[in-house]
Amino acid sequence: MPILNWLNKEEAVTTARDCPYRLLEQVPALSYGETYTDNMLIQGDNLEALKALIPTHAGRVKCIFIDPPYNTKSAFEHYDDNLEHSKWLSMMYPRLELLHKLLAEDGSIWITLNDNEAHYFKVMMDEIFGRSNFVANFIWQKKFSPQNDAKYVSDMHDHMFCYAKHKSDFKIKKWVDINKKDRAKNLDNDSRGDWNSVDYTCNKNKVERPNLYYGIIQPNTGETIYPKETAVWRYSQETHNSNVENDLVYWGKTGKNKVPRFKKFKSEEKQEDEGSVPISILFHTEVGNTQEAKKECILFNARDPFSTPKPERLLQRVIHLSSNEGDIVLDSFLGSATTAAVAQKMNRKFIGVELGEQAVTHCQPRLRQVVDGEKGGVSKAVDWKGGGGFEFYRLGEIIFNETGSLNKDISFHSLAAHIWYGETKTSLKQQVKSPLLGVYNDVAYYLLYNGILGDKRPDGGNVLTSKVLAMLPKHPLEPKNGKKVIYGETSRMGTARLKSENIIFKQIPYDVKGK
Incomplete structure (x- = not known):
């Protein structure tokens, strides 16, 4: 597979590996709402933040949405977007590697960009995620009127790439437009209840499907009706006769339409059949535009609105297609916190990472208002009443x-x-509140550290002795002689004893991987 090369790529490939693990420190004064929540707002460099999340969240994030700097060679107030091309690629590569590790096996990542880097980015993503895991390049209509002062072409769209962790495991959902009212009605007072009408023809022709091209009788005029030359009926003649007998053919309010429609009763529609297959063009009338996004930002920060926000309806579409309630949604270029705000309103868990003061001046106030039940954006569409909370970390x-x-x-x-x-x-x-961390591939892992066995001394119980071994929980699968890996400060048990107990002892800190 062709790969992309650029200046200093070799360094970029090792950046994620060499990035140190950092602690995440909670800031109670900036946390808000319910305590002990899984929602996280992290202030700091997103490379280091993503690395810090790996031990606790690897393989757990269902949906990742990022809106990175576009490298447009123009200065934004909240970002330095004037990165030289190779530097931009080197900035993105290690972050995408870490995002790949955080993504669940059936998860997906969505990335918005414009033409400045989109096509180079696609090649880089093929290398990291695998070309076979590319799902689609969505086109978002971000503007609805042309810019007459454009030098060459008025830029009206952005790209939004979607990749799966494993495409065979990823199931994209149908889009159910919850922003529209239910159109089902009972126009003919049918005793079976409300129904929607659907097309009675399909876009085949009589050469392709001759059995579906035939004449049917208009019951109120007696006229014989045929499909137009470029179409055929959706149903065979036998099925059509059955539809007539079961009063499933609708000829309009006057009963004299030239083409019938099929009555599909709401009570008979299966939930999984509702909605439509996603399309790759996202029109602004359906998912919003930049002007709508800025108006949303003004609602929570009128004095200093964020420069380049995305509309809540766009994030609503992404989150709906790629996740379910209770799933984790992550945005490591959080910006004005649109992703986290919509995830909260749609009953998902969120992790947002933002560098600089806007984490405090923009993200935290907006999410605080969401918890309090703000009514902007998609709040009405998803029936958001408020609630929940988030923990702020540095x-x-x-x-x-x-x-x-x-x-x-x-x-x-x-x-x-x-x-x-x-x-x-x-x-x-x-x-975990036990020295037994868990079992993986039939091996039980233990940690002796900071008095986990109840010793009041800070370093109590950190040394593996016969007495300490007797106090440890038994191997859950093989209590007598299951394989055990025990981390501790040191071991007072000899090599032969460790072997007889089927123990591999690892010393802290020397055997703890630092990267």
């Missing part, structure tokens, strides 16, 4: 210092999540 110290020593402030759970990911390449999905 990037803290690195887990390992320059000498390789473990950060003394690291919590048991943070170290446990880090070790678990290093061993299994999966995230530790729950807070």
Whole structure:
């Protein structure tokens, strides 16, 4: 497969690997709403933030949406978007590698760009995600009127690339337009209830489907009706006769239409059949435009609205197509927090990462208003009443210092999540209050750290001894002699004893992977 090369690509390929793991430190004063929520707003460099999320969230994020700088060679107030081409590619590559690790096996990533980098980006994504996992290039109509001062062509659209982690596992949903009212009615007082009318013809011709080209009788005029030359009936003559007998053919209010329609009763429609297959052109009338997005931003920050927001209806479409309630939605270029706001309103969990003060001046106030039940954007369409909450985080110290020593402030759970990911390449999905972290591929993993066994001393129980071993929970699958990996400060048990107990001992910090 062809790959893209650029100046300093070799360095970009190793950037994610060499980025240190940092602690995420909660900021209670900027957190809001319900406590112990899974919703996270993180202030800091998104490369380091994504790396910090790997131990706890790898393979768990269902939908990723990012709106990175477009590299348009123009200065934005909240971003330096004037990156030289190779620098832009080097900035994106390691972040996409980490996003790929965070994505669930059946998850998808959606990226908005314009023509400045879109086509180079597509080649880079093929390398990282795999060409076979490309789903679509959606075209979003971001403007609805031409710019007469454009030098060459008035730019009216952006690209939105969609890739799956594994396309065979990814199921894109049909689009059900919840912004429109139910059109089902009962125009002829049918005892079976409300119905919608659908086309009685399809776009084939009588050469392709001669059995579907025949004359039917208009019951009120007696005229024999044929499809137009470029169409045929959707139903065979036998099925049509059955439709007539069951009063499923509708000839309009006067009963004298030239072409019939089929009555499809609401009560008989299956939920999975509702909606339509997504189309690759997203018209502004359906998903909003830049002008609509700016008006939404003014509602929560009239004095300093964000420069380049996306409309809530666009994010509503993405989140609906790619996730379900309770799934995690992540945006690592959060901007004005549109993604997080819409995810909250649609009952998803969210993780948002934003660099600089706009995390405090734009993102946090907007999400606070969402929790309080603000009525802008898609609130009415999704019946948002408010509720929930989020935790605000900043990037803290690195887990390992320059000498390789473990950060003394690291919590048991943070170290446990880090070790678990290093061993299994999966995230530790729950807070553990036991030295037994879990079982993976029949191996039980244990951590002796910070008095987890109940010793009041900070370093109590960190040393593996016969007494400590007896206190550890048994191997869940093989209590007598299951394979165990135990991390601790040191071991007082000899090599022969460790072997007889089927234990691999690993010393903290030397055996803990730092990258």
